[in-house]
């Protein structure tokens with residue numbers, strides 16, 4: 001199995017990026033509960049036939065959809081070691097917990113947070129943003145809010161119109177309702193309008209609400225834009241609000257001398273959400289919440305129970321436990337693959353991967369600008385390019401949606417789509433460390449060919 005997977009990663013370029021799961025194959029994955037045992041060899045054969053060829057495709061250098069990391073062979077091996085140890089990182093006194101603490105300290109150092117900082121590895125930035133919302137709630141309403149709930153307080157939070165959907169989801173899950181999030185319009189640079197933000201906060205206060213949280217976006221999913229984090233930090237200080245940064249992928253630009261100007265002010269955040277499974281290429285899943293003062297995290301999540309009381313010696317020593325820092329009790333050894341990656345690649349390499357992704361995006365933007373049949377739909381401040389194949393207004397959205405799917409189904413490349421100012425865009429986000437400029441060229445050729453084929457077909461029908 002190990003040899004096969006190493007070969008599989010080595011030969012990734014020779015395969016289609018993605019292929020649709022055939023009905024027959026899908027059916028075999030919906031078999032009833034097995035009553036008889038199946039030999040590991042036979043199960044592995046099924047894996048090779050029905051799963052291996054039909055995965056997401058994000059290990060492939062021409063996967064450009066959404067925001068997906070590419071993984072590494074070393075990450076795969078670290079996962080194997082973690083599986084063998086089968087450590088439970090909810091708590092107790094053992095080395096794996098020290099590894100997670102080490103990783104958190106490294107991340108806090110990378111982003112310029114002080115010694116008081118803490119954090120936790122989580123599934124992804126969705127969970128990290130949720131934890132941040134709960135910490136901000138406890139900070140504004142006090143510890144009582146954990147037992148008494150909101151007690152008629154009307155909390156309001158603020159984020160850019162380009163905020164990731166997991167932020168309103170986090171407010172929903174926290175019991176505040178997603179309408180508690182005020183979506184502040186962005187300017188032509190796709191950054192939140194700070195003047196409108198300040199006015200909205202004042203209006204909410206005047207109407208009896210309790211503003212408590214500003215979420216700054218560092219790397220928006222649609223175009224890769226950064227809010228003016230320093231201005232948001234100033235406003236939070238003035239208004240006494242929790243300042244959280246959703247830096248799912250963009251936070252790691254802090255590790256690049258060429259890109260770190262984007263996150264100026266992020267080191268003043270109360271909390272930062274980001275992912276190791278995107279630009280840091282750690283295998284899924286590996287997200288992280290960092291908090292400026294670990295005391296804010298402990299007061300939000302710690303709970304006294306006789307069964308889980310940490311002691312002073314033996315296995316029950318070593319508090320606070322990760323279970324006191326987030327919603328999960330039993331937790332796997334996610335930290336090991338992150339610990340391997342940080343040491344094997346070093347902080348500078350993560351910055352270089354981000355720079356390379358941005359260079360590929362600029363290359364693609366230049367190619368599109370030079371192709372009369374294509375047009376850019378948004379600026380390209382980072383690693384994301386939104387564009388389309390030109391066509392008459394009534395047809396252009398549907399055509400581009402079809403082109404994206406055509407290319408995916410042909411296995412040539414895997415862009416995704418989004419809506420930019422009401423127009424459907426083909427969206428290429430460069431995150432995978434394997435992606436080169438010729439992969440962006442391949443996308444251009446594929447879009448032109450698919451667009452022409454669809455156009456010609458239409459002409460024939462007329």
Ligand SMILES: *Cc1c(COP(=O)(O)O)cnc(C)c1O
Pocket residue numbers: 067123124125126127164166219220221246247248249275287
């Ligand atoms: C990916 C992403 C998220 C969600 O993170 P997950 O790791 O998928 O949970 C949130 N915000 C932004 C800006 C993202 O790019």
